[in-house]
Amino acid sequence: MTEKRQVFSLRQVVSSIKKTIEERYQQTYWVKAEMHKLNLYPSGHAFPELVQKENGKVIAQLSGTIWKHHLDKINLKFVQVLKEPIKEGSTLLMEVKINFSEIYGISLAILDIDLNYTLGELQRERQETLSKLHSKGLLNKNQQVPFPLLPQRIAVISADSSKGLSDFMQVLNQNNFNYAFFTYLFPAYLQGDLAAPSIMKQLQRIEKVKHHFDVIVIVRGGGGEVGLSCYNNFELCQAIANSSLPVLTGIGHSTNLTVAEMIAYRNAITPTELADYLIQAFHEFSVPVERSIEKLKNLSTLILEQAKQDFKQQVQLLKSNATTNLKGNRTSWHMLSRQLNAKSILLIERQQHHVHYLQKQLINQAKLHQQAQSKHISDLSDYFIQQARKIVAHYTEQIELQSRHIQMLDPKNVLKRGFSITRYQQKTISQKNVPQKDDLIEIETYDLKIRASVQ
Amino acid sequence: MKEEISYTAAYEELQRIVVDLEDGEISVDELSDKVKRASELIKICKKKLTSTEQDVNKILKDLEE
Numbered sequence: 001m002t003e004k005r006q007v008f009s010l011r012q013v014v015s016s017i018k019k020t021i022e023e024r025y026q027q028t029y030w031v032k033a034e035m036h037k038l039n040l041y042p043s044g045h046a047f048p049e050l051v052q053k054e055n056g057k058v059i060a061q062l063s064g065t066i067w068k069h070h071l072d073k074i075n076l077k078f079v080q081v082l083k084e085p086i087k088e089g090s091t092l093l094m095e096v097k098i099n100f101s102e103i104y105g106i107s108l109a110i111l112d113i114d115l116n117y118t119l120g121e122l123q124r125e126r127q128e129t130l131s132k133l134h135s136k137g138l139l140n141k142n143q144q145v146p147f148p149l150l151p152q153r154i155a156v157i158s159a160d161s162s163k164g165l166s167d168f169m170q171v172l173n174q175n176n177f178n179y180a181f182f183t184y185l186f187p188a189y190l191q192g193d194l195a196a197p198s199i200m201k202q203l204q205r206i207e208k209v210k211h212h213f214d215v216i217v218i219v220r221g222g223g224g225e226v227g228l229s230c231y232n233n234f235e236l237c238q239a240i241a242n243s244s245l246p247v248l249t250g251i252g253h254s255t256n257l258t259v260a261e262m263i264a265y266r267n268a269i270t271p272t273e274l275a276d277y278l279i280q281a282f283h284e285f286s287v288p289v290e291r292s293i294e295k296l297k298n299l300s301t302l303i304l305e306q307a308k309q310d311f312k313q314q315v316q317l318l319k320s321n322a323t324t325n326l327k328g329n330r331t332s333w334h335m336l337s338r339q340l341n342a343k344s345i346l347l348i349e350r351q352q353h354h355v356h357y358l359q360k361q362l363i364n365q366a367k368l369h370q371q372a373q374s375k376h377i378s379d380l381s382d383y384f385i386q387q388a389r390k391i392v393a394h395y396t397e398q399i400e401l402q403s404r405h406i407q408m409l410d411p412k413n414v415l416k417r418g419f420s421i422t423r424y425q426q427k428t429i430s431q432k433n434v435p436q437k438d439d440l441i442e443i444e445t446y447d448l449k450i451r452a453s454v455q
Numbered sequence: 456m457k458e459e460i461s462y463t464a465a466y467e468e469l470q471r472i473v474v475d476l477e478d479g480e481i482s483v484d485e486l487s488d489k490v491k492r493a494s495e496l497i498k499i500c501k502k503k504l505t506s507t508e509q510d511v512n513k514i515l516k517d518l519e520e
Contacts, residue, residue: 182507299476
């Protein structure tokens with residue numbers, strides 16, 4: 001059972017598809033897609049890979065074609081307006097015609113690219129980098145790195161051939177002040193797609209030898225103002241922000257500031273201006289030093305002069321003080337001695353008066369006392385005389401009484417009455433005085449004395 | 456003269472001496488010593504401005520490590 005089969009040649013199929021597609025897609029369309037690779041050929045034509053990604057995965061892919069005359073026209077517009085050629089990896093809005101080639105198959109012939117859309121995309125990238133840096137707290141990080149008093153040892157990120165580098169070096173090395181700078185070049189691409197990774201690599205190398213350097217500079221210039229959107233690249237900006245040395249930029253352009261310039265420690269519009277800034281830092285160190293020489297000279301002279309004057313003044317003051325003191329003392333001595341004199345005289349006079357008074361008082365008192373005493377004495381003597389008389393009278397009476405009594409007791413009176421006294425050896429006879437036989441005794445009577453012997 | 460003093464320290468000390476002089480904090484007795492010290496510091500600062508002692512070989516060696 002063989003059916004009658006219709007067999008087509010490949011060309012017939014391809015032609016048919018081509019015809020169908022051309023009929024179906026007669027007009028041009030605006031398509032948004034990421035240009036993954038440009039694939040520029042030496043012929044000047046480009047065959048870019050166009051993709052659409054979702055969550056990082058390619059969900060649609062198609063080849064594109066940009067003929068040389070279209071590409072030239074598009075690039076011209078880009079560079080003029082955006083200062084950027086078409087960049088790989090960026091999302092573009094393209095005017096395309098769907099094309100089918102018998103040999104290469106289906107592709108999108110790119111006729112034009114919307115500039116405004118790309119501009120927006122660049123803006124968006126810049127904005128995104130800024131907000132990412134902001135959220136990580138990196139916007140001011142490099143600006144807070146301490147800046148050396150003298151930015152003398154400079155790590156230069158630039159390209160050997162860069163006009164910007166030679167301008168920079170010339171200004172530094174030909175300064176009129178004999179300031180010494182040390183520079184060491186870390187070569188890198190300065191624009192286009194390769195710039196960000198190559199600058200980042202050099203930043204890493206510098207970090208390794210940071211103790212040899214004071215600052216990092218990124219200088220560029222003279223290469224036209226094309227391909228600077230790399231300085232909006234987030235990774236590069238992050239690396240600059242995290243650098244432990246201050247990063248200074250002088251990438252020479254007149255368009256909007258890139259993010260790298262915004263977050264660098266300092267941005268100068270051109271490499272020349274950047275070199276001037278470094279020289280200025282030297283001035284700021286040098287001027288106070290020079291001034292201090294002048295100040296030291298002037299102030300020392302002033303201090304010495306002042307000291308001399310002070311001394312002179314002190315001497316004069318001492319002299320005048322001494323004179324014044326002496327004069328003052330002399331006057332006060334005079335006054336004191338006068339006062340002393342006067343007071344002494346007064347005192348002596350007073351004392352004399354007092355003594356006179358006391359003398360008078362004493363004499364009066366003495367007189368009074370004497371009078372009183374003499375009266376008392378005469379009173380007493382009268383009294384004594386009276387008393388004495390009384391006593392004498394009394395005693396006279398007593399004596400008379402006694403004498404009468406005594407007279408009565410006189411042995412003669414007894415003898416008168418006939419009694420006699422017998423004595424032996426001058427003593428009256430008693431038990432103790434007994435005369436023996438023939439002893440001579442004496443017998444006394446009133447008017448006789450008889451001697452007798454004992455029988 | 457202390458050779459090991461850094462230019463930063465020298466600069467700061469110099470400024471301090473000048474300020475002290477301006478404020479009249481330095482007596483005639485100290486003046487001579489202070490001026491002597493200041494001139495040493497000035498020498499250090501001026502030398503730093505006009506000379507560098509960087510060794511490229513050291514940098515290269517450190518880069519290779």
